[in-house]
Amino acid sequence: MSKVSGWFVRGDIDGFFGLFVDNLLQLMLIAVLCTKVCGMPGELVYGRIMPGAALSILFGNVFYTWQARRLAIRTGRTDVTALPYGINTLSLITFVFLIIAPIYFETKNPHLAWQAGLFACLVSAVLECIGAFIGDWLRRHTPRAALLSSLAGIAITFISMGFVFQIFAMPAVALVPALLVIMVYGSQIKLPFSVPGGFVAVLLGVALGWALRWLGYPFFQPLDDPYTFALHLPQTSFGDMLAFLSNGQGWKYFSVIFPMALFNVIGSLQNLESAEAAGDSYDTRSSLLVNGAGSIVAACLGNPFPTTIYIGHPGWKAMGARWGYSLLNGVVITLLCLIGGVTLVLRVVPLEAMIGILLWIGIIITAQAFREVPRKHGVAVALGLMPSLAAWALLLIETALRKAGTGLYDIAPKFGNDLYIYGIISLSQGFLITCMLLSAMMVFVVERQFMKAAIWTGAAAILAYFGIIHAYVLTPAGVQNHFGPGSANAEALAYLIAALLMVGLHFYSRGQEGERTGVVA
Incomplete structure (x- = not known):
């Protein structure tokens, strides 16, 4: 049995950029949708929701880092990759447009709409925890093709195609970094000094964006929102969370909450099967329980959006990421949210410079669905x-x-x-x-x-x-x-x-x- 030592490898840098961009996109969505669609003031979004989101992400990232390292020590392997984790995009959009926004449109009370979101997040999380106890049974009785094909469908459409369109909408900044990612990861070639390919791609995109802007071609438009340093510590939201639980208003949204919780459990099972197909077999029950617990942490700390195990484990594994990338992502995302730094990053780094990594993740997931099942x-x-x-x-x-x-x-x-x-x-x-x-x-x-x-x-x-x-x-x-x-x-x-x-x-x-x-x- 080989000795497992250390917490970080070079591939964790690439993995970090991929997971960081993924989480950053969700945080951007939260900021835009909560302020523009749901009428929430900045102090609620950046002072309550973002810190709660940060701690819920850190909670899961720490556990899945520990889980991967424990698997590596137990098996003597050094190629174990942690499960990626963050805010659930589908739940985010669904809760905004089917629960939070309708209440805001009806009452013009953003605080009440936020309370409804906390209620939805809590109930969804409890249902996910219950689902953890039937997850193993579902995995045993469901063909691998059935679990992987759904992931491939999401990967080729909602992930890959959306980013392909975004890349070709701004080719001057986005296309070269994306092609570099494809060249490096597709060929599995090592760059000089073993510099991570994703890191080089992001630097290249930043250089292109700012160079073209200084030359009079402002393809890259930094965020106009001013950044002011402030420390936003998480605050408990038990009273707000339980308000809808006790008055009965929230239960009329159970028809939205229940299928979303079911989708989250199924999606997590599919991601666990995808990880096993890539060589990393994780315990179903503990993985799903922590997934649900992360959403409970979110609701208790003011974040109305559930967390989930992300699609894409094979892609991060192919990049050479192990377990350190997950921990690094949790720490950086937490620091950014606590100081309101999400807007600061987007004032410096073109989003288009980073999305080539996520495109590659989508490609790998789609390929895996066909590769890891019997040919017929x-x-x-x-x-x-x-x-x-x-x-x-x-x-x-x-x-x-x-x-x-x-x-x-x-x-x-x-x-x-x-x-x-x-x-x-x-x-x-x-x-x-x-x-x-x-x-x-x-x-x-x-x-x-x-x-x-x-x-x-x-x-x-x-x-x-x-x-x-x-x-x-x-x-x-x-x-x-x-x-x-x-x-x-x-x-x-x-x-x-x-x-x-x-x-x-x-x-x-x-x-x-x-x-x-x-x-x-």
């Missing part, structure tokens, strides 16, 4: 990508219509057969779960295990019937969830018929067990 299961991964593509397409359509001053409620009937918009909406609802269901079903179809395929398809029928997947209501405010019995009857009936057909195939295929299973390219 590749078709299951491909099928599992489609709901994510639908969700991403819906996001693009809604964004374009909103910028044009209209919305789907008015425009959807006009699409006709030019764009099957109702199909896009249906497939996008509960897309993370639908990815798993379709992919798992396909794995067992390929293996001719039709009874197991029928069980997964039957589960899809039940979830569709109760509105967990496919169901929606189109309102002037946009696409909204529609939960309850009979919410997506057509899809539920279709899945039920398919499940019955698979049961029939199960009995029909008896006696053919020795034949070759499904052959897929």
Whole structure:
């Protein structure tokens, strides 16, 4: 057994930049959405929410650093990579637009809206902790292709494509650093003096941004917000957090909170499976419990946005990051939030200089989904990508219509057969779960295990019937969830018929067990 020593390696610098940028993006979203959309004053955002976010991130980063180092010591390996962790983007956006912002629009009281967010964060965290006790069972009974395909779908759409567009929108600053990241990590070449490639890419982007600005080409626009040094220590928010818990108002948002908690548990399971496929096997229960506990810390300290295990472990591992990058990220993010330094960083470093690292993470995750499953299961991964593509397409359509001053409620009937918009909406609802269901079903179809395929398809029928997947209501405010019995009857009936057909195939295929299973390219 080799001796594990030290806390940092050179690859941790690259890993730090990747995770730091990821967390910085979430903090930027919090600052912009809370002030511009939810009307929160700066003292609430920077004095209460940011310090709470910092401590919740540090809490998880410290645990996952310790967890990775313990695994390395136990196995004698020096290539163990800690699970990446930070603010949950999906929950952030969902809580803002479906809970916090509506309350602000109705009451014009940003403090009340903030309290509602704390309540949502707390309840979501408790549900995630409960989910930790069934996580192992889910992992044992879910095909790897089903877990990895959903991650690949998110990686190729919401991560990679968004950053690709941003890179080519400002190629003078962003393209060269991004291509350098691809060249260095794709070729696995060592730069002179073993300088981390991600670090060089960021420095190059900063140099390009400022050089072009000084030459009269201001592609890089530093933030205009002035920075004033101040120390913002975390404050407990028990009274504010429990206000909605006791008055009953918050429970009407349970239809939003519950599916988000479910998505977070499933997403964390997928990330744990992705880490195991990359060679690092972590305990499911403790990983999920700390994930939920981090969100409880967030709510108790004034941050209404849950934390989560991030997608991308294989990408950080491929960069050479081990466990030090996680600890370094937690410390730096905490210091920045406590002194209000997020705006300071963005006044100096072009965001476009850093996103090439995240693009590479998305590429690696997508590649892993196909590489780490049996070849004939590749078709299951491909099928599992489609709901994510639908969700991403819906996001693009809604964004374009909103910028044009209209919305789907008015425009959807006009699409006709030019764009099957109702199909896009249906497939996008509960897309993370639908990815798993379709992919798992396909794995067992390929293996001719039709009874197991029928069980997964039957589960899809039940979830569709109760509105967990496919169901929606189109309102002037946009696409909204529609939960309850009979919410997506057509899809539920279709899945039920398919499940019955698979049961029939199960009995029909008896006696053919020795034949070759499904052959897929």
